[in-house]
Amino acid sequence: MLDYFAKRNFSIEQIPDLSGKIAIITGSSTGIGKVCALEMARKGCTVILACRNQEKTKTVVEEIKAETGNQNVDFIQLDLLKLDSVTKFAQEFKSRYTHLHILLNNAGVMMSPFALSEDGIESQFATNHVAHYYLTMLLLPVLEGSTPSRIVNVSSMAHNIHFKKLNLETISDPKKYNRTIHYAKSKTCNILFTRELTKRLEAKGSNVFVNANHPGIVASDLSRHIVGINSLGSYLYNKLLCISAEDGALTQLYLATSPDVENEKIKGKYYVPFANVQLPKGVASQDDTPLELWNFTENLLKEKVNGYEGAPI
Ligand SMILES: NC(=O)c1ccc[n+]([C@@H]2O[C@H](COP(=O)([O-])OP(=O)(O)OC[C@H]3O[C@@H](n4cnc5c(N)ncnc54)[C@H](OP(=O)(O)O)[C@@H]3O)[C@@H](O)[C@H]2O)c1
Structure with missing residues (x-):
């Protein structure tokens, strides 16, 4: 409700x-x-919809082309629950395009029942953090060759939910699974990743701007896994508590497109509705955790992906 104000x-x-x-x-x-795809296409951007469901997404591509008149709207399949799909997505993207100015790591899943990804990683951590980290590493050389460029990692105010440690070693253990805490941890990882990547890019003098955001409490399909919410509850939740998807898109559209980002050198920050900067809280604000997460994710990818040579930074 507060987002409205x-x-x-x-x-x-x-x-x-x-x-x-x-x-x-x-x-x-x-x-x-x-x-985000619609509004960026409206402004002439070439937009690649990176989604898992081909049929559903092709309809959206046609809708966006018809509404905006922009024909440079493309679909490349990406299933974040399969690291092999991330590899193939990056290969396909690089075969079609030579530049990348904006990577919007937006896809997410919330509070789903325990499941493992194709690679044996807990599904919220796999989707929300690991696959997006891997995608970013595969695309980083293209982003660095297209500067000034941007990465936006869509996090959540759920990173505020209280937990003491990431406990990454047991993140995929079904006995330790708590769907709420695991969502909070995955969204904390989005901020920690933003901070560590920014630090590395800064050290290199690279002009890639990386930021994170909370879009707001938004009416969308994300709440589908919240247990105990019936259709009336879901209707009331969306109507009374949530802002629209259009308003929810504003903060990440700001970080992805506003000239402020380059003019004011906005890097490694966390933004909340509507385009207001805020300090991350809890584990997301700790000093040692960004590197701890980075090293863990690197080792995990080396174990899970044949031929992964490590981050290019
Ligand atoms: N809505 C909120 O109140 C809220 C609050 C805080 C943060 N956020 C964050 O905002 C982002 C967008 O959420 P939303 O509200 O727009 O949710 P949504 O309507 O459920 O959309 C989520 C998108 O992620 C995609 N996705 C999920 N799993 C995927 C996978 N394995 N591979 C590829 N794509 C996958 C979905 O594709 P399918 O259609 O194929 O499932 C869908 O396109 C998420 O990162 C979420 O955590 C949302």
């Missing part, structure tokens, strides 16, 4: 002309990601 520092009308820019948006078949 947040200060509005950005609006759809403020998205600049994006002609000549190329963007990838994960999870853009629906919800907040779909709004």
Whole structure:
């Protein structure tokens, strides 16, 4: 409810002309990601919808082309529950495009029942953190060759939910699974990853701007796994508590497109509705944890992906 009253520092009308820019948006078949794809296409951006469901996404691609008149709207299949799919996505992208200016790591799953990804990683951690980390590492050389470029990692205020440690060694253990805490941990990882990647890019003097955001409490399909919520409960939740997907898209559209990001050197930050900076809390604010997560994810990828040579930074 509070999101309604947040200060509005950005609006759809403020998205600049994006002609000549190329963007990838994960999870853009629906919800907040779909709004981002539509509005960025409207401003002339070449947009690649990185989604798992081909049939559903191809319909969205046609809708966006028809509404915006922009024919540079593309689909490349990406299933974040399969690291092999991430590898293939990056190969396909690089075969079609030479530049990448905006990587919007938006796809996510919340509070799902315990499941393992194809690679044996707990599914919320796998989708929300590991696959997006891997995707970013595969695309980082292209982003660095397209500077100034941007990465936006879509986190959540759920990172505030109290837990003491990430306990990464047992993250995929069904006996230790708590769907709420695991969601909170995966969204904490989005912020920790943003901080560590920024530190490394800064050390290199690279002009890739990496930031994280909470989109707001948004009416979307994300709440599908919340237990005990019946259709009336879901209707009331969406109507009374949530902002629209259009408003929910604003904060990440700001980080992905606003000239403020380069002009004010906005890097390694966490933004909340509507385009207001905030300090991350809890584990996401700790000093040692970004590197701890980075090293854990690197080792995990080396174990799970044949031929992964490590982060290019
Ligand atoms: N809605 C909120 O209140 C809220 C609050 C805080 C943060 N967020 C974050 O905002 C982001 C967008 O959420 P939303 O509200 O727009 O949710 P949504 O409507 O459920 O959309 C999520 C998107 O992620 C995709 N996705 C899920 N698993 C995937 C996988 N394995 N491979 C590829 N794509 C996958 C979905 O594809 P399918 O259609 O194929 O499932 C869908 O396109 C998420 O990262 C979420 O954590 C949302």
